[in-house]
Amino acid sequence: MAVLGQNAYHTETVKIAVKRRPHVNYFLTEEQTMIRDLAAQIAREKIAPRAAELDESGEFPWDVVETMGKSDLYRVFIPSEYEGLGGGCFEMCLAVEELSKACGGIALCYAASALGTIPIILFGSDEQKRKYLPRLASAEIIAAFGLTEPNAGSDAAGIKTTARADGDYYVINGTKQWITNGGEASIYTVIALTDPTRGVRGSSAILVEKGTPGFEFGKKENKMGIRASATRELIFQDCRVPKSNLLGKEGMGFLVAMRTLDQSRPGVAAQAVGIAQGALDKAIEYSRERQQFGKTISSFQGVQFLLADMATQVEAARALTYAAARAIDGGEKDVSRMSAMAKVFASDTAMKVTTDAVQVFGGYGYMKEYPVEKMMRDAKITQIYEGTNQIQREVIALNLIKESVRGAARAASGGNGSATAKK
């Protein structure tokens, strides 16, 4: 992996700026340590001071995106031949985790661009990559990913948006709902039916640029949490897009979506770990200051045990998230299960730990003057988007059963694994 470029935000000071390290050694390379520390510094200096204000206003944090862009943070998961730093899912997770400690919403502006960029990295032609990746790497533009529709959430196969072929163009009609970075992003991967008669097998992934006639945005959603991120409808009415914008081949839309989500879910897990760690840090700090019965509340065993459980859960979530990201970057074939496990465990942890953080703060934790109620609101979405945790548990179970069936077939065939082929 290449090193962070000349533009890196305060590159000189980054190496020494962050004293706090996780207690567990995750064997980060020097470059990975720099990425983590750089993201931590941006989180501390640029995000934390604005988190509460942007949570209230819901304004999109373009100034922070610009800082992250100038600091090369958007390059970390983009291949070096397209002006990235050549890292992968793991480097993206390190950045998302640190940003999320300060604000899950602002971190999502970064993570959702990664979600929109992954299909181009995985399925784009060299021409498509040359056209978009360098600009995404510098954050001159950001990306988004549009799969969900009003009547197709968990049941993504139920999408109705169509992309009818017309000469050298597709004509797109339909509505995508709750698209993160919607309206702010310049490039969208849209999953649409190029052959509605074939259902999900007739779906395709098509790149659509903002500003294309017939492509409009709905109102910005007013959300419970992650309020600094933008969530909007994508509305297509006879939107003509050149066929050269197709990612992969026609009929591969669902595959593009599922492979993309497999690779991006550790990013949601990292967001959850970051939010949970941020809440834990605040809870520890507060417990050392707040006095009741003439003592700091950190001296009470009831509070100590709460903090101990919170810290243990966060570390376990981090370990699983890093393992999933490393499995993806290591080129493991079947990553759906690991990716889903990381997302489920980390997001459930974030919900629990942020709720417990509010408990440690007592009544003050329930007030907007203190940061933990926002963290609890921000954590909730990680159990819902990129596939709800119910659906992720289904993915995990189906993979377990499939692996068990394969194992049984291998055993029956004397261990050479070719039982099906023999039949």
Ligand SMILES: Cc1cc2nc3c(=O)[nH]c(=O)nc-3n(C[C@H](O)[C@H](O)[C@H](O)COP(=O)(O)OP(=O)(O)OC[C@H]3O[C@@H](n4cnc5c(N)ncnc54)[C@H](O)[C@@H]3O)c2cc1C
């Ligand atoms: C803030 C936000 C940002 C988002 N960003 C994006 C984005 O950028 N791009 C994008 O494409 N989508 C995005 N989404 C959509 C998100 O991925 C969906 O909301 C999610 O997949 C769930 O779909 P749904 O909300 O329609 O819930 P539903 O599918 O209606 O589910 C409702 C409930 O039923 C449960 N359920 C459904 N089916 C089953 C089943 N078979 N077994 C057990 N339980 C089941 C669910 O787990 C859930 O609890 C976003 C959503 C939100 C809220």
